[in-house]
Amino acid sequence: MSDRLVIIGGNAAGMSCAAQARRLREPGDLEIVVVEAGQFTSYSNCGIPYWVGGEVEDAEALIARTPAAFAEQDIQIRFGTRAQRIDVEAATVTVRSDDGSGGIHGQSATLDFDQLLVATGATPLRPPVEGLDADGVFGVQTIPDGEAIRKALEKDPKRAVVLGGGYIGLEMAEAFVNRGLSVTVVLADPLPMSSLDEDMGERVCAAMTAMGIDVRTGEPVRGIDVEGGLARAVVTDAGSYPADLVVLGLGVRPNSDLAADAGLRIGTTKGIEVDDTMRTLSHESVYAAGDCIQTRNRITGRPVAIALGTHANRQGRIAGTNIGGRPARFEGVLGTAVTKVGDCEIGRTGLSTREAEEAGFSIETTVVESTVKAGYYPKAGKLAVKLLTEKQTQRMLGGQIVGGPGSAKRIDVLATAIWAQLTAAEFAAVDISYAPPFSPTFDAVVLAARKAAGR
Amino acid sequence: MSDRLVIIGGNAAGMSCAAQARRLREPGDLEIVVVEAGQFTSYSNCGIPYWVGGEVEDAEALIARTPAAFAEQDIQIRFGTRAQRIDVEAATVTVRSDDGSGGIHGQSATLDFDQLLVATGATPLRPPVEGLDADGVFGVQTIPDGEAIRKALEKDPKRAVVLGGGYIGLEMAEAFVNRGLSVTVVLADPLPMSSLDEDMGERVCAAMTAMGIDVRTGEPVRGIDVEGGLARAVVTDAGSYPADLVVLGLGVRPNSDLAADAGLRIGTTKGIEVDDTMRTLSHESVYAAGDCIQTRNRITGRPVAIALGTHANRQGRIAGTNIGGRPARFEGVLGTAVTKVGDCEIGRTGLSTREAEEAGFSIETTVVESTVKAGYYPKAGKLAVKLLTEKQTQRMLGGQIVGGPGSAKRIDVLATAIWAQLTAAEFAAVDISYAPPFSPTFDAVVLAARKAAGR
Numbered sequence: 064m065s066d067r068l069v070i071i072g073g074n075a076a077g078m079s080c081a082a083q084a085r086r087l088r089e090p091g092d093l094e095i096v097v098v099e100a101g102q103f104t105s106y107s108n109c110g111i112p113y114w115v116g117g118e119v120e121d122a123e124a125l126i127a128r129t130p131a132a133f134a135e136q137d138i139q140i141r142f143g144t145r146a147q148r149i150d151v152e153a154a155t156v157t158v159r160s161d162d163g164s165g166g167i168h169g170q171s172a173t174l175d176f177d178q179l180l181v182a183t184g185a186t187p188l189r190p191p192v193e194g195l196d197a198d199g200v201f202g203v204q205t206i207p208d209g210e211a212i213r214k215a216l217e218k219d220p221k222r223a224v225v226l227g228g229g230y231i232g233l234e235m236a237e238a239f240v241n242r243g244l245s246v247t248v249v250l251a252d253p254l255p256m257s258s259l260d261e262d263m264g265e266r267v268c269a270a271m272t273a274m275g276i277d278v279r280t281g282e283p284v285r286g287i288d289v290e291g292g293l294a295r296a297v298v299t300d301a302g303s304y305p306a307d308l309v310v311l312g313l314g315v316r317p318n319s320d321l322a323a324d325a326g327l328r329i330g331t332t333k334g335i336e337v338d339d340t341m342r343t344l345s346h347e348s349v350y351a352a353g354d355c356i357q358t359r360n361r362i363t364g365r366p367v368a369i370a371l372g373t374h375a376n377r378q379g380r381i382a383g384t385n386i387g388g389r390p391a392r393f394e395g396v397l398g399t400a401v402t403k404v405g406d407c408e409i410g411r412t413g414l415s416t417r418e419a420e421e422a423g424f425s426i427e428t429t430v431v432e433s434t435v436k437a438g439y440y441p442k443a444g445k446l447a448v449k450l451l452t453e454k455q456t457q458r459m460l461g462g463q464i465v466g467g468p469g470s471a472k473r474i475d476v477l478a479t480a481i482w483a484q485l486t487a488a489e490f491a492a493v494d495i496s497y498a499p500p501f502s503p504t505f506d507a508v509v510l511a512a513r514k515a516a517g518r
Numbered sequence: 519m520s521d522r523l524v525i526i527g528g529n530a531a532g533m534s535c536a537a538q539a540r541r542l543r544e545p546g547d548l549e550i551v552v553v554e555a556g557q558f559t560s561y562s563n564c565g566i567p568y569w570v571g572g573e574v575e576d577a578e579a580l581i582a583r584t585p586a587a588f589a590e591q592d593i594q595i596r597f598g599t600r601a602q603r604i605d606v607e608a609a610t611v612t613v614r615s616d617d618g619s620g621g622i623h624g625q626s627a628t629l630d631f632d633q634l635l636v637a638t639g640a641t642p643l644r645p646p647v648e649g650l651d652a653d654g655v656f657g658v659q660t661i662p663d664g665e666a667i668r669k670a671l672e673k674d675p676k677r678a679v680v681l682g683g684g685y686i687g688l689e690m691a692e693a694f695v696n697r698g699l700s701v702t703v704v705l706a707d708p709l710p711m712s713s714l715d716e717d718m719g720e721r722v723c724a725a726m727t728a729m730g731i732d733v734r735t736g737e738p739v740r741g742i743d744v745e746g747g748l749a750r751a752v753v754t755d756a757g758s759y760p761a762d763l764v765v766l767g768l769g770v771r772p773n774s775d776l777a778a779d780a781g782l783r784i785g786t787t788k789g790i791e792v793d794d795t796m797r798t799l800s801h802e803s804v805y806a807a808g809d810c811i812q813t814r815n816r817i818t819g820r821p822v823a824i825a826l827g828t829h830a831n832r833q834g835r836i837a838g839t840n841i842g843g844r845p846a847r848f849e850g851v852l853g854t855a856v857t858k859v860g861d862c863e864i865g866r867t868g869l870s871t872r873e874a875e876e877a878g879f880s881i882e883t884t885v886v887e888s889t890v891k892a893g894y895y896p897k898a899g900k901l902a903v904k905l906l907t908e909k910q911t912q913r914m915l916g917g918q919i920v921g922g923p924g925s926a927k928r929i930d931v932l933a934t935a936i937w938a939q940l941t942a943a944e945f946a947a948v949d950i951s952y953a954p955p956f957s958p959t960f961d962a963v964v965l966a967a968r969k970a971a972g973r
Contacts, residue, residue: 110894110954124894361949373952376959394947401951410951439565439579469924475950475961476930482948483938493937494816494852495930496865497828499565501856504831506930
């Protein structure tokens with residue numbers, strides 16, 4: 064008899080696991096059932112701001128792989144079906160399908176599993192204030208979220224307030240600017256992009272202000288003014304910001320309650336604890352992956368919960384490889400990420416100064432300002448590169464980039480160097496490319512390493 | 519009494535050496551004299567095609583550092599002064615200054631040196647055919663070359679023929695297309711960009727053809743038709759290509775004759791032999807750097823002569839550091855380079871298939887086609903990434919990229935991974951950035967490594 068793999072959650076981690084497990088095990092050997100509470104699988108959450116902003120016209124484009132494509136691989140997906148309870152001893156998941164569309168007769172059913180993947184994702188943080196449930200307040204996580212915002216845009220709103228200054232906050236601010244709205248970003252932190260050092264966050268803040276965004280820092284939201292059931296303004300201690308629509312970009316927390324209720328170990332970050340094979344610590348046949356888990360920082364070894372699509376995809380794939388019978392280990396994360404707001408690009412990898420200091424590293428930081436192309440080449444935007452190195456060894460620990468178009472993807476070079484544990488001097492010697500349309504003779508990342516190595 | 523460092527050649531390698539030596543040794547300790555045959559120092563050769571193409575309006579912009587800036591550092595530059603003879607035993611250089619502008623009274627003089635740097639660069643290759651000396655045939659190496667072409671453009675030429683399909687050939691073809699000329703590229707090789715594998719060269723060729731360039735491959739030039747002293751056509755075995763101007767982009771050879779005449783060892787590549795400190799092999803106080811030397815490929819250890827500004831700058835700096843009294847070693851080259859022709863970007867690093875096979879590696883190659891941005895994001899151009907790995911170890915040996923705007927700079931990620939001697943599996947695990955405006959969930963370089971690792 065074949066094994067059954069049940070996957071709870073049909074997005075990045077869940078479907079990467081399904082696809083990989085299927086690559087390694089035939090349908091006759093492994094049945095794969097995905098339980099998905101929503102109506103979509105394998106869509107690009109990260110694309111939603113661009114759909115809202117109008118760069119992407121059709122939600123279909125955000126679907127990386129259709130249910131039909133999965134069906135062809137004998138991967139069953141039960142939409143509109145929510146996992147209610149995991150019994151790890153009995154190896155069952157109790158699911159509830161509101162409309163029966165998941166193919167389950169009746170409202171509730173029990174699925175036996177031989178292997179289980181918990182890929183329940185994360186939920187946007189909601190500050191404990193009044194008015195957040197009003198019409199006109201939107202999350203930015205799912206395709207229905209995006210649909211709701213696009214519908215609201217049809218009513219010709221004039222003013223948007225974005226809560227939060229992280230990736231989603233910046234991307235939604237850009238989207239609304241592109242739609243011609245007047246945009247206010249309200250954040251509790253002293254600067255946008257709290258995963259950057261302050262000096263780099265200041266550059267982002269200046270760029271946002273320069274593109275006409277009203278950035279209100281150090282102002283936690285205290286409430287939403289609601290009139291007739293509709294959000295009309297965001298209130299902080301410093302003022303009230305009129306809004307025709309309000310968007311939540313305050314970060315997310317791991318959806319680990321279902322796992323916790325089942326007795327699975329939950330880490331200090333509120334993510335599900337797993338080992339490098341993506342197995343939960345207490346149950347060998349129960350895996351977890353994606354935004355719902357706790358993973359480890361590759362440099363510090365410390366537990367972190369970072370919601371990034373790349374990590375989720377990789378972790379799901381690792382789980383699927385192990386379920387498929389081949390050993391595979393997740394190697395940890397650097398938290399490498401890029402984003403942009405207007406023409407301001409932002410990249411980061413490894414440790415920030417705060418993270419490095421918390422982990423007990425004695426560090427040096429180096430900032431280099433240069434241009435994206437040769438200084439004399441047209442449209443040679445500026446960029447700043449910040450490099451963090453360990454004081455004693457000069458090992459590279461972290462990198463941050465803020466600059467004009469074409470700057471941020473350089474972060475991958477730093478990520479690779481940090482991953483390979485190069486010192487600043489070793490990286491400064493790497494034979495990096497140059498031509499006037501692409502960089503000055505020495506790229507800013509090289510100059511930063513050279514400067515760091517020269518101390 | 520202070521030492522005297524004489525530098526022959528005042529461009530990338532020479533002036534990097536001068537600047538670095540000065541950083542480490544005061545004028546009272548080290549006199550620095552640069553002998554430069556031309557009238558410019560520290561200019562960007564690589565920028566000349568963009569000056570011709572009109573992206574850069576003023577030659578001044580190409581000067582990275584003015585003679586006045588060097589003078590402030592007590593670095594003397596003798597323009598219009600050509601080194602005629604090096605006597606390594608006597609430690610002298612005989613120079614000839616045609617107009618006395620180098621500050622030498624009389625036409626000929628002898629300079630004593632304590633340290634010498636030979637940084638004589640390279641000379642464009644000229645096929646042994648008739649007509650090359652006619653008016654209307656241009657090199658693309660110096661500022662006077664660029665001036666001459668710009669002057670020729672004022673006469674409203676209609677047709678340009680570019681000889682050669684390497685970096686300079688492609689960049690000049692782009693420049694003339696931008697100027698509205700009808701462009702033919704004539705090359706002896708079967709494909710443009712011979713430093714790429716054929717399948718990648720074919721992509722470049724297709725892109726050139728698509729932008730209206732007439733690419734004539736496998737046609738060595740047999741002669742230039744000259745009328746009234748003016749080049750009128752380029753002749754090959756296959757035909758005659760009418761030309762209002764002709765440009766030489768056939769590569770370069772190291773200018774090592776002066777060094778050879780002085781008894782310095784010349785390598786199989788015709789470049790001057792040096793060790794990793796940039797010292798010539800036979801004379802401890804005589805250094806050489808830049809396009810005139812033979813360096814070593816970091817992967818194979820084999821001698822190579824590659825004319826690239828990045829290498830020249832790095833080598834000059836290494837020489838200057840050693841002359842400055844601090845030990846420094848050059849770590850070899852991967853031959854990492856980027857260029858573009860129109861919207862087609864090209865990057866390469868490490869070994870090509872031919873180079874790997876010549877060095878005795880048993881290799882596997884992997885090609886991945888993907889997009890520069892998320893597939894659904896606007897202007898998500900296509901790109902192809904080719905990865906070369908060693909068969910037994912899966913160590914990464916080389917990478918090639920051909921694709922749309924934003925694709926080529928990814929070569930630096932591969933260069934860093936190759937430099938750090940990562941295997942395909944190790945690189946595939948690196949935490950690389952993602953956001954829809956920057957790449958698909960997994961960047962093509964990661965997909966290539968994953969595919970290579972999965973064999």
